[in-house]
Every structure is written in structure tokens, then in C-alpha cells.
Amino acid sequence: MHSPVIPPTPPSEPGLSWQHPTPDDADALARHTIRVDRAETLEHVVGADFLRWMMDQHDFDPETEWLIGVDPLGEVMAEAGAWTQITHKGGRGFVWFETSPGWEPLKPFLLSWGEAVSRRRLEATPKGASRTLRCPVEEHRNAHRAVVEEAGWTAERSFVLMTRLLESPFTPTPAPAGVEVVGWSADLDDSVRLANNAAFADHWGSLPMESEAWQDMYSRSDQFRPDLSYLAVDDGRVVSFCLIEIDEENNHLRGVREAYVNHVGTLREYRGRGVATHLIERSLQASAAVGMDRAALDVDETSHTNATEVYRRLGFSVSLRSIHYVKHP
DSSP: OOOOOOOOOOOOOTTOEEEOOOGGGHHHHHHHHHHHHHHHOOSOOOOHHHHHHHHTOTTOOHHHHEEEEEOTTSOEEEEEEEEEEEETTEEEEEEEEEEOTTOGGGHHHHHHHHHHHHHHHHTTSOTTSEEEEEEEEETTOHHHHHHHHHTTOEEEEEEEEEEEEOOSOOOOOOOOTTOEEEEOOGGGHHHHHHHHHHHTTTSTTOOOOOHHHHHHHTTTOTTBOGGGOEEEEETTEEEEEEEEEOOHHHHHHHTSOEEEEEEEEEOGGGTTSSHHHHHHHHHHHHHHHTTOOEEEEEEETTOTTOHHHHHHHTTOEEEEEEEEEEEOO
């Protein structure tokens, strides 16, 4: 029998107290994120509203899975956390850790704390199912990556952030024959979820989404924009989808109006017919019409579906690359 995983005890650090965040800490956490971004340029900068939303997810417990170091003024100077997904197919944990400038020596502890928390959650993975720990880090953050590598993590995959300006109007290509293109609607949401699970079943590191988690992450998110999201339907079943979100806080901080292509997928038997291309173009056209300056998306750079080249043909180009480090407990 394995011994229970116990997260390491936070170090006694002068001028820093350790606690688990509550919604009252969201503004201080957001300011901490801004400090890290100004020093190191993060892929995404999240605001206080997003952080409060994250604390409210049904499968995430900030009282046990998020740790912050706070200075005497109430400012967050360090954090570590882990979001863990467990399904009948397997479990995966995403670990993150950050320090505001000047507190970098705490990074090895923070990473070890996040890893231990996720390992503990992954113990609930069904016997014989896969278990994976992931820690994504922007490629240019050499010192941050060194902490991960020194802790024994392996660089296994690269993902890229791709962006496209929306200043030039365009007309979407015609919808492929045999499918009906419709806007997202609540009555089709579970069909979208099932299409997602089927479409990504053959993708690296993917696990099926249960209904509650799906709704938390997509259709119940304040950032989700159903008016900009499109579906392809055949015989009443969703066969392809393009879901858009807009993070107003991030856009304000970045000084740009950006539509984020949060999720795109197509069932295997419908691939190669231009279905997803048409949906993306419809979403980009709609996003431009409501005043967005650009669109962005993240994609597995080595996906077997060659998605990066598909997006290049749609006018996207690589803005930033992240390395996904893994461990297999």
C-alpha cells in the first residue's frame, strides 16, 4: 500500500505568511499576476473576476489545492496550485507556481507543493488508468523552466499561441454540403460536449469531460460568447464546433480587444471537408462585427491533425510557444 502523499510544509519566510486564497484575495492575486507578467511576459494574464470564477469550480478546492504567500500589506508574492481532472479513462493534474520579482528562491518549494497536491488527488484515479502531471511553461522563461527541469520533469510537448488581426473584413468559405451550421444554443450544449469527447479522444493528453465540468469550463463561464460560437449539425447531432470567449479583464490589461477561440473540434469522420474552417471563419467574422481587434487560440504544435497549418491558412501566426512538462506518477 502506498503511503499518503503529504504536501511539504511552507518555509518560514520573514515578511511572508502562508494561507489558502478566498474570493477576498482575488484582487491581490490579480496584481501579483500583473507583476509577474511585467517581469516575464506571460501567455495569459487573468483578472480578479476570472480568479473568483476559478475558485468556484466544482472540481477545484482552493482551501486544499491553492497556496499563497502574502506580505504584511496583504499583497500576494507567491502562489502554487493544481487543478486535477479524474475520469474513468484516467487522471491528469495541471500544476502552476509563480513568484513576484524578488521571491524567486521560493519556486522549488512552490513547485513541489503543487506536485504533491496533484499527486494526492490522482490517487483517486481508477486502478490501471493513466495518470499524468503537467506543468506548462512559456518557452522564453528560461529560469522558470530550469526549476521544473531540476525537479525531474520532462519536456514532452509544445503548444503555441497563435493570433490573427481582424481588421480586414472577409467572407467565410461556403459551408460544406451535408451539414447545417447553427449558432450555439443551450439545447445543443450536451451534444457539443459529446462531440468534444469523441473529437479529442485521439489527441495527446485528452480526457473526456463530464457534464458538470464541461458546463463550468465552457457554457456557464462568464467569458463564453454564445453569440460568436458556431456548430455544425448533421441529423440532429453536433459534428463540429467553434466556441469563443472574450476575457474583458485581460483585454483591458493588454490594451486590445481580443476574441479567444477557446475550443474547436470535428468528429473524425467529418474531418478534411472544411467544416471547422467554415465555423472558425464564421466566428471570426462575427467577432470582427462586434469590435474585436484580433483573434487568438492555443494549439498543440505537433498535433496529428496538423492543426497549426490549418490555422496558418486562416491567417494566424505564432506569437508565443509554451513547453508542457510532464511526470507519470
